[in-house]
Amino acid sequence: MSETTLNVLEPGSKAKVIRIKGKGATRKRILDMGIVTGVEIEIIKRAPLKDPVEFKVKGYNLSMRQREAGLVVVQPLEV
């Protein structure tokens, strides 16, 4: 499958991180939280108002707004 960004994926799907767009604090924070190239990330659920979104990465749960998730370029994986 082709490249896409994390914010468009549906809960229940998994993806592999390719790179992080953007710059500055937000990008650094995303990297620091373990979302680096090659890592597998699972979309768990959306918040009741659809934003933010909860993910599972490196064995822990992380939440990001759609806006931040849109910076993460991923390759969707077959579940």
Add this chain to the structure above:
Amino acid sequence: MTNNSIRVALAGNPNVGKTTIFNALTGAKQHVGNWPGVTVEKKTGSKKYNGYEIQFVDLPGTYSLTAYSIDEVIARDYIVEEKPDVVVHIVDATNLERNLYLTTQLMELGARIVIALNMSDLAENRGDKIDTKKMEKFLEIPVVKTVATKGIGIDQLLDTVIKEAKKGPHHEHMIGYGDDIEEKINQMENILEGDITLSKKYPSRWLSVKLLEGDDEALKKIEGSPVLDQVKNILSTINKEEYEAVMADKRYEAIDVIVPQVASRHDEKMTASDMIDRVFTHKYFGIPIFFALMWAAFELTFTFSVPFMDILDSAFAWLAGALADNVKPDWFGSLLGDGIVGGVGFVLVFIPPIFILFLLLAILEDSGYLARAAFIMDRLMTKIGLHGRSFVPMLMGFGCNVPAIMATRTIEDKNDRLTTILVNPFMSCGARLPVYVLFAGAFFGRQAGTVIFSIYVLGIVAAILTAKLLRSTLLKGDPAPFIMELPPYRVPTAKAATIHMWQRGSMYLKKAGTVILLGAIMIWTLATFPWGVEYGSEDSYAGKLGKVLEPLVAPLGFDWRIAVALLFGFVAKEIVIGALGVLYGLGEDAEEANISDSVEADPKIFALNSLGLMVFTLLYMPCIATVGIIKKETGSWKWMLFAIAYGIILAWTAAFLIFQVGSGLGYD
């Protein structure tokens, strides 16, 4: 270390039990203050152990050590500049990978590290096996297994700390960043070592890495150094953003090599925590459950605490009366009784709701629910220019703005936090309700409920508009990113929650207390002097001040009595009623019903300007306790004065419009 005294810093990610370890290490011997120049909590404590005097500093919980967050800058500056003998790094045994990321950065700081592998029982329960011996070998760092909540491993941790501290100057560990970057790091190190004072102060490898990552704070550290130009030369040849990403990759790569060799992880498909979360963040039930829990917190804070407030209130009223009547000379008795005890009593009466609220907040936070609350409410709060974490403090503002503003400490971003603090006073607190009840009841009869409800709504609208205004002018900037860990649900412990409650609560008593005391004495002076006049009457300085202020409030339809009452309302908004009681000559303890009759009988107060008065009471400057806490939490006189001035201007404008437009339309 000098003689037998050892300085230890505690570092670690948030939610790994750092505070519990700190409590277990230091016991009750703690001191809570702020880091210099910022309102980030600094906790210190000490422990005598085996003849050593060990000083502990609890660094802010961080995931990394970048220059982007104030917490992270504080943590790394402390380690680099204060050079503690040992850094105890608390690692969550159930989440080695992300925790070790911080370890890699602590290593670069050149600190002597001891790892406390906390929650190791939890990891073992789910079947993880962690080989600490191997871990020690790979990392070259001693590792101690701890279960802080049960006090397991604390003595071994202390023993290890002492052993490591004796080893003297630290050795450096490193992560390899690959040939290209390593070459640049080498070049950079060589340049930096040209400046002797600089390389003595900071580990040159760490500084090189940070400079190459594009770290602004690191660049500031070498300002004025003779090597600055050479450094800038190198920096101009590289793509710092690419380096930043590659370095993060390499750190995680190194961790990915180590972790599988030292630990076997059993990821459960559905943990107990996941099961609970299915309900609490459910797409239909998440929001109703959130509101139900908030309502429960509200009931406990503001209903359950009432009898305890009453007890304190009558105790202080009795004491104040006894002092005023019996202490000679009269003016001194009055100062002690009416001024000091009355004023301080006002602060102390708020102890029950504030302590209960802090206890509940600590429980919500420790259980992991507060992070979910932010997750659920973020969308709504973003719309009005705030952050998910702003919601709970805003809601608490309906009870009392003082603890509500203190609760904003959970908001990381400075602008988000400042906005939340500044709009909080518009959430109509419980103290303002009696004023509404009195005037709405006297002039609006059966519509009273609707009028009061509208006042509350007006407060919310004012808060939203102010937040939008601040976010597009003074506090402009992109919304802070929302990248938040949702920690596993945990069972809060009574000990941790109580310590938390006590630390925050006692801070309220100390800081707000001094401000209120000063304010109380000031108002007492105005109302009492010149000596001999009736307390707060037309002839007192307060009364004269009211006359002076009258022209200012005349366009709002207020007379001098209301001006004085509002002035006194600065101490506490419910005082507006008591003050009117005094001004109508009914005495301070007049029944509300009597005041209501007098107000109704006064031809100068009628429906239209009483509505203006209610709106004015809602919006004008926050009470003195709130002002004190705004000063304390923003750390700035400027923002405190802004809050006062903005409130007064807004209140005046609103009341002016109501009175003038209303009169124009023929209402009265």
Add this chain to the structure above:
Amino acid sequence: MITNKEYKYETAFGLIAGPLYIIFGFIQLAVGLGYSSGWTDALYIPKDIIGSLILVLLGAIFLYGVKELNEGTNEGVSFVYVGIFLALLWVVVYLLVMSASALEAYMLKSEDFEEWVPADDMKPGIYLGILPLIGFLAWRSKFSFRRLSKAGV
């Protein structure tokens, strides 16, 4: 009906507790909106709209658990357990509020509480709590939070 074999008792519990909480919730809502009659007084239904919504919410959580369990989603049992936890939490809150009123009435002798008797603060949110209490005792081991760690963050 109960189609989930593994959690048949939990399903049965939800089938009993869910409708009861919802029915009492709506009765309390009606009283909150002004309806009053002898039988609602006999059931200690207070004029408390927010409380009624909480009863309905608790009932809905129980029933949602039943729905998921009957569809074969075993994770639905978390709705039953969390529902029990929340229902008991509210019992505790109500009892604390009641004890505060008792303090006002008997110790402080406040005027507003001159004629207060404990029955004034009795409500379905308290006595319906007997059901989740039974559930809690029956499934005590699930509530030992063995798999949750202690916090002190």
